[in-house]
Amino acid sequence: MEQRLKREQVPTEQTWNLKDLFSTREAYVEELNDVNAEAAKIIAQKSSITSNSKALYQALETYFALKGRLWRLSAFVSLKQSADSSNAENQADAARVDAVITEIETQLSFFEDQLMAVDENKLADFEKTTPELKEYAPYFHKLLLRKPHRLHPEAEKTIKAFSEVFDAPYTIYSRSKLADMQFHPVTDGKGRALPMSFTLYENRYASSRDTTLRRNAYASFTETLAAYKNTFAAVYAAEVAKTIALAKLRGYKSATEYMLQEQQVSESMYTNQLEIIYKELAPHMRRYAKIKQKQLKLDRMTYADLLAPIDTSAPQTTFAESKKVLLEALEIMGPEYRAIIEEGLNNRWVDYGDNVGKSTGGFCSSPYGAHSYILMTWTGDIRNILTLAHEFGHAGHFMLSQKYQKLANYRPSLFFIEAPSTMNELILARYLKQQAKSDEMKRSVTERILSTYYHNFVTHLLEGVYQRKVFRLAENGEALTASVLTKLFNETLKGFWGDAVALDERDGLTWMRQPHYYSGLYSYTYSAGLTVATAVAAQIEKEGQPAINRWLSILKAGASLSPQQLIEKAHVDITNPATIRAAVGYVGSLVDAMQSAPPNEHRATV
Template structure:
């Protein structure tokens, strides 16, 4: 029986304040109706968008104002669903907005079609009597890059009309994972029976030093995953097939080319991240696995043991104490950035309690026109403070971008999106090490910092390597069955861990654990972000304020320029493989430091 709290039993201060989006559910319902009416009103501009410069500017302003309102509405139902996916009202509201969004997308599908009919020369002429159009230049640059792959307007309209169906794989995955999956309770080393859930496993049991609990929990976890493997394989196969089909329809050579163009990233940038880290980080992580095996006194290192900490002190932290540490650490980022973080920590931007139906992991949602919302589950482990800093890295980034950029230029490429978040983790870790009152505490922080690299350079990197294999198989016409997907993940794990970890067949079920596969080529971008953050953190350590100011200027750009341009503005050469190798070498130095501390 699940002993976790129901959503209405969680203390208010541990939940986010959704009234900042809509004061009541009735207000949400009213806005949904208003947006459907507004969409019909905007549809009356069809054929008239570019009659002259002022009319085009007015149409763009109205369209993006409408888009911001729709984004806030979608965020509202998404956050409610993430907080408690078992609630029937949340499920119904989510479905209602999905249906409305599909209707709206269909109604307004003409908008981008008409804009794509323009060319650079025509746009320049329209700008002559509407100077405000210049601010939309970055938007048009991205739009024009997609022109060769645009389908007939009626085909585009059909795709928009089917958006709810096309997004069904992700909906089914999350609903099954969070609302349907049940896990058998498990025993710890004392013989006590404790509750088990997806969230509890990933946030607590997977990283406990209690080997009995850790391995029993993994048994329970993988048994439930195994029971769902065929359903999840069908859902994921549908997601991949959809992506391949759309890429083919649009005339791309591969699904990878299609997905990377939306990130404004070259295949060289993509493959460098996967190939260099997979090959060159492996020896360091194999060393780390052996160090853990010895420190934990294990006869063998299994996949279930990889997240167990070496540190025996098990330092704990409260949310309140963590707030103060984060605020002190991030003073280096200057008053404007610091004020954003302070406001978020003190005004319920964060949902950190635990309850049945709550989403696993952590995320930051930043709809344009309001503040960010952060989801995580607080367990008390010191790792939580790094997770909180990570998500506030997203919040600080998007609040700055929102302040300085229009919605059309707001969101940067996925390739860059994890750089500001992982940057905060590095700044906080260095602060905690400098202020550690004992060598044991320094060792603890080093291990937690290593977990940041593990999460981004191992967990998500291996997902990226695996995803590349999946798309290659799909494009070769091979069926993606549960056994195929599991074998591919096992192959990926074996190639990385070699003999340092004793793997078995069930470890391949790891492909079922993450939702990132339903967001295009997302997983590999974590390593890209951390590669950039590692380089910039070193700049800040060496230069101080000039490097901070340069970084803040990058964050304020939002998505106005390409990810490569953003990274170059930060004075990092992402096309140089040595940039990635330097980050890998830094991870190796952390493993060496931990080895030395463990001997002492």
């Protein structure tokens, strides 16, 4: 039976180069010691940071320089853990850095208290005396929004001191999932035994063309999930309880209001995404499920079959081949943007090999003052190119934001964060369609575009709908047990899929699969980002360069504008339900295309 590699066995070129963050372990340890001394300098100036405009500006510069250093330390140990969470040294390093950062942030909790105490008129006078302070205006605006919910300084300091405890639910979840879970091997349609892991299921088997393998893998996957369901339920319940408690302490009406203020998003923007897509996308996706069942000649459409590709001719591709395709597709974004992507592809920003202990899915980590790092697992499917484009959408965004914005204005709201990533997927898909030499290849690309919408408008959107139900239950005093959480997710699935998919109880364990629930209201923002990307992609199709120029200016703006302001700058009205309905309608047109075209019978080439 094929065995998964250990981390040290993965070819170097398939791993990211963490030496770009710290060239040696000694350099990392030295930095860990130095940041304490730097924090002490800020603490020593505590009484004078708002005494005059120059003192305030210098304090802000010093404070955010330290925040950048802490971010790079945190990223370094986090990336090591993501590459191999089973490694004891990686676990120890992460714990050590978390402890140092918690201590420093506890001691520096006074900083924002003092800034919030500065009178707005006085701040305006300071900006006249020291114009450089205007660069921090967006940061001050966000502070003022939070000011009514700020607690007594000693209470804020206490909350900071408990940061490691508050982060424990996610730590326990990810450690259990990546380091402890063991799965039974599975057999494919040819009777071959294959290894099984969380990563292998999510990245390979769930979308396998082999129905026997796909269903056997799902059985093994859900069997192991079921063995951990009570532990994971307790961990998630602790996360929810923590969020509700903090919201109450700070005087918010609900945990939802608390989390949405962090995103600078109105409740109507949030509910429109959830309710319109959940209700109006369902008929299209039910039709797509039935198309799949018919063309794949399945006895029934199960939850394990939803990611199975109709197209049996989809090409396989290597990472090296995909680099060329991605650079050609993103040529329209201009030389500055393309240079970022080219550097990342050629200088080991991407970790794409597979090994025991590696994190599932994909992400882009972009600590300020360093280049981006992308994690994914390469399986050779054309879908991998779209994933690569997605993560480089984040990288391109963050590297431009970093170039043109201070750290205080660097990372925009979660509501906007997935727009640049999904935009790159749509640009790449458009390019692949233009280059396609056959109807078969065009159909293959259409199916992959549908997978983008499935991921963002179905997978993550249903998570968002489910998460809203969870918080409503918890705030009404209901206990979040494993059976309750599983039942809630099953209800969410049934409400969306109706009778188009044969669902059973184990499908409800899907709530255990994603880490997004430990990052506030993150899940639903994938649909928001793709809604924006769909509208802007249509502008690019129609206008060309002017729309691209607007988009690039938005990427450079970072968090200097609110998410609604960024989206308005793109000439998109995200507050108008018609914008969401247009994106849903586009998905319907893709399903129409899949229904009208016959299934492929031979393999296409990129």
